[in-house]
Amino acid sequence: MIRIIDLHKSFNGQVVLDGINLEMPTGKITVVIGKSGVGKSVLLKHIIGLVKPDRGQVLIDGLDITQLKGRKLQDIRKRFAVLFQGGALFDSLNVFENIAFPLREKTRLPEAEIFNRVQERLAEMNLSPEVGNKLPDELSGGMKKRVALARAMIQEPEIILFDEPVTGLDPPMSNTVFHLINKTHAASGYTALVVAHDLPEVFQVADYVAMLHHGRIIAYGSPEEIQSHEDPLVQSFIKGEVDFLEA
Amino acid sequence: MSTIIRQLGRWLLNWVQEAGSMTLFLLQGLALAFTPPLRPRRLLEEINFIGVKSTLIILLTGAFTGMVLALQGYYTLRKYGSEGALGSAVALSLIREMGPVLTAIMVSARAGSAVTAEIGIMRITEQLDALETMAVNPMQYVVMPKLLAGLIAVPLLTAIFDVVGILGGYLTGVVLLGVSSGSYFSGMVQSVELLDVNGGIVKSLVFGLTIILVASFKGYHTQHGAEGVSRATNQTVVMSAVLVLAWDYVLTSFFM
Numbered sequence A: 001m002i003r004i005i006d007l008h009k010s011f012n013g014q015v016v017l018d019g020i021n022l023e024m025p026t027g028k029i030t031v032v033i034g035k036s037g038v039g040k041s042v043l044l045k046h047i048i049g050l051v052k053p054d055r056g057q058v059l060i061d062g063l064d065i066t067q068l069k070g071r072k073l074q075d076i077r078k079r080f081a082v083l084f085q086g087g088a089l090f091d092s093l094n095v096f097e098n099i100a101f102p103l104r105e106k107t108r109l110p111e112a113e114i115f116n117r118v119q120e121r122l123a124e125m126n127l128s129p130e131v132g133n134k135l136p137d138e139l140s141g142g143m144k145k146r147v148a149l150a151r152a153m154i155q156e157p158e159i160i161l162f163d164e165p166v167t168g169l170d171p172p173m174s175n176t177v178f179h180l181i182n183k184t185h186a187a188s189g190y191t192a193l194v195v196a197h198d199l200p201e202v203f204q205v206a207d208y209v210a211m212l213h214h215g216r217i218i219a220y221g222s223p224e225e226i227q228s229h230e231d232p233l234v235q236s237f238i239k240g241e242v243d244f245l246e247a
Numbered sequence B: 001m002s003t004i005i006r007q008l009g010r011w012l013l014n015w016v017q018e019a020g021s022m023t024l025f026l027l028q029g030l031a032l033a034f035t036p037p038l039r040p041r042r043l044l045e046e047i048n049f050i051g052v053k054s055t056l057i058i059l060l061t062g063a064f065t066g067m068v069l070a071l072q073g074y075y076t077l078r079k080y081g082s083e084g085a086l087g088s089a090v091a092l093s094l095i096r097e098m099g100p101v102l103t104a105i106m107v108s109a110r111a112g113s114a115v116t117a118e119i120g121i122m123r124i125t126e127q128l129d130a131l132e133t134m135a136v137n138p139m140q141y142v143v144m145p146k147l148l149a150g151l152i153a154v155p156l157l158t159a160i161f162d163v164v165g166i167l168g169g170y171l172t173g174v175v176l177l178g179v180s181s182g183s184y185f186s187g188m189v190q191s192v193e194l195l196d197v198n199g200g201i202v203k204s205l206v207f208g209l210t211i212i213l214v215a216s217f218k219g220y221h222t223q224h225g226a227e228g229v230s231r232a233t234n235q236t237v238v239m240s241a242v243l244v245l246a247w248d249y250v251l252t253s254f255f256m
Helices: A040-047 A070-077 A095-106 A111-124 A129-133 A141-153 A171-188 A223-227 A232-239 B002-034 B040-050 B052-078 B083-124 B127-133 B138-176 B181-191 B194-220 B225-255
Strands: A002-011 A014-024 A029-033 A055-060 A080-083 A159-163 A191-196 A208-213 A216-221
Touching (some): A014 A029, A014 A055, A014 A208, A014 A216, A029 A040, A040 A055, A040 A159, A040 A191, A080 A141, A095 A111, A095 A141, A111 A129, A111 A141, A141 A171, A171 A191, A208 A232, A216 A232, A223 A232, B002 B194, B040 B052, B040 B083, B040 B138, B052 B083, B083 B127, B127 B138, B138 B181, B138 B194
Parallel strands (some): A029 A191, A080 A159, A159 A191
Antiparallel strands (some): A002 A055
């Protein structure tokens, strides 16, 4: 269980998170939706300890990650994987080396075993073994996301954070990535946080949905509850209505 | 007037803050060299990038520097009938000053800017964050091998620069201008002392660490996308050159 309690964060006096309270149940996929720039990615980075809050707690099974440093922080991060918005694949390594990276760094598995596991993950992501020899620059956006997902999955983490997993992809590829998230979740049962603004596609992976607006969670519930939520802000966002204040 | 003083104070405070941050960055990076896991392969990759791939440009600049020194030295020394001292003039200039300084500036221009761009792009594309989330310390994986490579590669490149420069001076002084080969080398052997060589080595060690430190620091703290990478790269080249020359003055005053 991940619990976020009264989380506050400002950058140069601008309030980004203004008292976030949120629970992400173990083994479930929680989706945080909201407009671009409302702080969804900042929230995600707090959960893995990449950003320190001004105030508040992020409890991972009761352990406050905001208070951890050094070895203890590294140990808890071993339970996580993150799929970054742009994939964050290492430019200097080919696809095979990118996927194998966590295994080579954090385990003592023989190369033959690493090879087998990487091939399995490539196949799971519908990528041919030849893709393993390509550099990230040679891949399409959808392939990059799938390689990044393969890298995230390679150590079978307990918790995966997805930062805008389908942003910039065409609708068929978006559906493919969401399908792969569903498939891997069904197989591994990891706890997941998906940060996205791709509606209604994102509802197909969500067990719970939270909407972030002006630094606060203004709605939380099952996808059905959110879709029928009475708050006009939620409805306006779901329907993709023009935001006259920003237009 | 008060505005100028305020701006000067702010600039000074920023400068002190950056110098402090850079010192902590250096200490952290070097301390990680003694913390497992050690990655010798990463160190070799960086020595290859910073050192081996800079060899050609060092050969060229070293040769031409030696040739120019010999040319200038010959016409100056001839006025006093001291052409025989050409070898020692070329060697001392190269070993004490020109070798370490020009090598550092060339490495800064070729490898320092590339190091900043590489780390800066890793920062803005979240590759450094990705390392952290995999419980891999980016300071240890990315920065530390570069710092060590700078310490190892720049003194070796300086030695190459010195040797090639002396041979370039030989080509101009002896082959083209007719100075005696014996006096060129014997003058050199008599005038160059161990202190000169040690001074050159110490300078190249300090310069190597300085340019890679500045390059890594600027890259690591890159912000604001591609424009930020461009700004950081530019700052690296300018700051490295200024610091190398400032360090050169300080170290020369110790070794004189």
